[in-house]
Amino acid sequence: xGMIDQYIYDGSFEGFLTAVFEVYDxxxxxxxxxxxxxxxxxxxxxxxxxxxxxxxSDRVWRGIxxxxxxxxxxxxxxxxxxxxxxxxxxxLRIIKKGFKGENVTDNFADIDVLRLTNLVKIVxxxxxxxxxxxxxxxxxxxVYFAEVAPDFDTLPLNAIHFKNRYADQKWLxxxxxxxxxxxxxxxxxxxxxxEISNDxxxxxxxxxxxxxxxxxxxxxxxxxxxxxxxxSRKNMRLHLQHVPKRYWKYxxxxxx
Amino acid sequence: xxxxxxxxxxxxxxxxxxxxxxxxxxxxxRANKDKGLxxxxxxxxxxxxxxxxRCVSLLxxxxxxxxxxxxxxxxxxxxNDVKRAAFKVQEVVDLTINFYxxxxxxxxxxxxxxxxNADYTMERLVLVAKKLRLExxxxxxxxxxxxxxxxxxxxxxxxxxxxxxxxNIEIPTEQGLKLLAPDKKREDFIKPMLKVKNExxxxxxxxxxxxxxxxxxxxxxxxxxxxxxxxxxxAQIMYTSAYFYKEFQMKRVYYxxxxxxxxxxxxxxxxxxxxxxxxNRLYQTDWLxxxxxxxxxxxxxxxxxxxxxxxxxxxSWALRNLQHFPVDVNHADRRLLxxxxxxxxxxxxxxxxxxxxxxxxxxxxxxxxxxxxxAQYFLVCASSQFExxxxxxxxxxxxxxxTSASKWxxxxxxxxxxxxxxxxVSVS
Numbered sequence: 194x195g196m197i198d199q200y201i202y203d204g205s206f207e208g209f210l211t212a213v214f215e216v217y218d219x220x221x222x223x224x225x226x227x228x229x230x231x232x233x234x235x236x237x238x239x240x241x242x243x244x245x246x247x248x249x250s251d252r253v254w255r256g257i258x259x260x261x262x263x264x265x266x267x268x269x270x271x272x273x274x275x276x277x278x279x280x281x282x283x284x285l286r287i288i289k290k291g292f293k294g295e296n297v298t299d300n301f302a303d304i305d306v307l308r309l310t311n312l313v314k315i316v317x318x319x320x321x322x323x324x325x326x327x328x329x330x331x332x333x334x335x336v337y338f339a340e341v342a343p344d345f346d347t348l349p350l351n352a353i354h355f356k357n358r359y360a361d362q363k364w365l366x367x368x369x370x371x372x373x374x375x376x377x378x379x380x381x382x383x384x385x386x387x388e389i390s391n392d393x394x395x396x397x398x399x400x401x402x403x404x405x406x407x408x409x410x411x412x413x414x415x416x417x418x419x420x421x422x423x424x425s426r427k428n429m430r431l432h433l434q435h436v437p438k439r440y441w442k443y444x445x446x447x448x449x
Numbered sequence: 450x451x452x453x454x455x456x457x458x459x460x461x462x463x464x465x466x467x468x469x470x471x472x473x474x475x476x477x478x479r480a481n482k483d484k485g486l487x488x489x490x491x492x493x494x495x496x497x498x499x500x501x502x503r504c505v506s507l508l509x510x511x512x513x514x515x516x517x518x519x520x521x522x523x524x525x526x527x528x529n530d531v532k533r534a535a536f537k538v539q540e541v542v543d544l545t546i547n548f549y550x551x552x553x554x555x556x557x558x559x560x561x562x563x564x565x566n567a568d569y570t571m572e573r574l575v576l577v578a579k580k581l582r583l584e585x586x587x588x589x590x591x592x593x594x595x596x597x598x599x600x601x602x603x604x605x606x607x608x609x610x611x612x613x614x615x616x617n618i619e620i621p622t623e624q625g626l627k628l629l630a631p632d633k634k635r636e637d638f639i640k641p642m643l644k645v646k647n648e649x650x651x652x653x654x655x656x657x658x659x660x661x662x663x664x665x666x667x668x669x670x671x672x673x674x675x676x677x678x679x680x681x682x683x684a685q686i687m688y689t690s691a692y693f694y695k696e697f698q699m700k701r702v703y704y705x706x707x708x709x710x711x712x713x714x715x716x717x718x719x720x721x722x723x724x725x726x727x728x729n730r731l732y733q734t735d736w737l738x739x740x741x742x743x744x745x746x747x748x749x750x751x752x753x754x755x756x757x758x759x760x761x762x763x764x765s766w767a768l769r770n771l772q773h774f775p776v777d778v779n780h781a782d783r784r785l786l787x788x789x790x791x792x793x794x795x796x797x798x799x800x801x802x803x804x805x806x807x808x809x810x811x812x813x814x815x816x817x818x819x820x821x822x823x824a825q826y827f828l829v830c831a832s833s834q835f836e837x838x839x840x841x842x843x844x845x846x847x848x849x850x851x852t853s854a855s856k857w858x859x860x861x862x863x864x865x866x867x868x869x870x871x872x873x874v875s876v877s
Contacts, residue, residue, distance in 0.1 A: 327552050357488045361586075
């Protein structure tokens with residue numbers, strides 16, 4: 194096996210597209226695109242640092258949308274948000290196949306297309322879960338606040354859903370794993386980074402952060418959740434399949 | 450707001466409403482208007498699931514559980530000794546808005562016991578919806594119950610504010626209804642359903658000419674039947690269902706396994722198992738009718754008045770009709786592909802897309818996600834190894850069941866039950 198050219202980028206989608214640009218520019222034979230967070234030193238590989246460049250990234254993105262199609266572009270972006278370790282390799286092969294004129298969204302007999310659609314599916318499912326499982330709490334400064342810890346980086350996809358739905362209230366959804374949030378100020382949605390106090394979830398400190406009615410509504414909701422259950426049909430396996438335990442920590446109806 | 454009092458009412462009126470199965474919040478096209486609250490133009494969302502595994506999408510409550518009727522199958526019946534409560538209209542509005550703002554729910558499902566008379570009850574349900582839409586600019590989902598016997602004027606108004614209207618026929622046969630709900634009449638059920646159906650048809654035709662025609666019940670209407678309360682056959686249930694789909698253009702018919710709630714000798718006694726397996730087979734049949742192109746006569750008829758419990762209805766049909774198989778997945782049309790046991794509609798779409806690019810073999814079909822355990826005996830593909838033996842239906846059935854692990858196994862395997870009861874004996 195020959196030497197592999199490693200293209201190391203900053204982990205952003207724009208960075209990845211810039212890396213694709215560099216690969217097309219220099220045409221290495223064996224290539225690997227790696228996020229700087231995951232890079233491992235390898236004595237035999239040639240390393241190239243990719244400097245994220247909006248112009249190059251835009252050119253690749255326009256190329257994808259024009260030549261491969263809008264649907265493929267959407268798939269590629271969603272699959273990227275999966276953060277899976279094979280995403281760069283799969284997406285690079287998909288982009289190459291697409292530019293050669295192959296179908297990359299419906300040819301399920303192709304292994305890369307299957308992987309791409311699988312990544313799109315798991316990201317889509319997680320996005321949908323966030324649409325469902327986000328629980329807002331009304332803070333004293335009149336912002337509906339929610340914390341989440343999604344398996345994949347879905348907030349960019351959730352933003353439009355919440356903007357359409359809660360057009361008349363300020364809200365903030367914060368990703369605890371990736372340490373950024375989306376904030377809607379009644380006009381636009383912006384990315385924000387915040388220091389969130391550690392005691393925000395303690396019941397003792399709750400009256401300090403949240404409105405008086407907030408606790409009552411959580412209590413009503415918990416009660417509703419219990420009353421609407423039919424014990425003679427109990428099916429915990431199905432329940433856990435729909436609401437896996439890792440999501441419980443942010444679901445008010447599941448808190449003790 | 451007196452939260453303690455509201456909590457008490459909520460517990461009573463949510464508990465009484467939970468036997469309504471529908472929790473659908475999809476199919477409406479109501480988008481957010483003038484930067485108000487809510488949007489129900491997307492797909493439905495289940496915000497959580499109860500411990501019995503059912504989706505919680507809507508705040509599902511009764512306005513009141515006071516009722517003048519005495520239907521044997523219903524917890525809210527007049528003669529039942531339960532705590533009664535009633536919400537004020539404004540209380541329901543406030544609860545809905547505050548739950549919605551916290552992303553607990555997609556909207557409201559409001560039903561009610563019948564107090565005074567049909568119109569008096571319906572009027573209050575409509576009032577809640579109207580307040581939500583006009584005073585709160587609420588664009589979330591609203592599902593209202595149509596009250597049997599409600600006037601045409603009220604049903605017209607209900608549809609202008611609600612996304613979906615539903616009326617449960619509850620008992621699949623007319624004789625059953627006479628036995629269990631002697632003071633209810635079938636005509637009273639049909640009247641509001643018919644009005645809603647006609648309004649929807651009219652809305653659709655006017656909409657084509659005048660764009661500003663006010664939207665009417667965009668998510669259509671639905672109904673529900675109780676299963677296993679009156680000894681009806683699967684055929685009776687599904688023919689009734691097919692009738693309502695056709696005559697009233699129902700969006701959905703729901704099947705609800707009877708949960709014993711009273712010591713009434715006309716009904717299964719308390720402690721009887723909820724017929725969940727049967728319910729599941731009925732839903733599978735419903736899906737085959739709506740999405741897979743089957744006709745009811747193919748699945749249930751004089752010779753087969755009941756569905757098989759140990760295998761799904763599509764496999765059951767295939768085993769009775771082996772002359773249609775094997776199907777060639779690389780050439781067969783959509784309709785035939787949909788009939789292969791173990792191949793769902795999503796797989797059908799994937800097969801049709803994928804085979805444009807190459808001939809499909811076993812490895813491709815596996816990757817697409819079809820259930821090989823069942824499908825392998827009913828199709829041929831580009832691989833050379835496929836079933837060549839001519840097997841009888843009985844042989845196929847035992848082959849498939851021998852290699853499958855059904856979650857229902859405990860419910861139909863008498864062998865397993867025997868084994869379990871033996872084990873119990875030896876322990877004691």
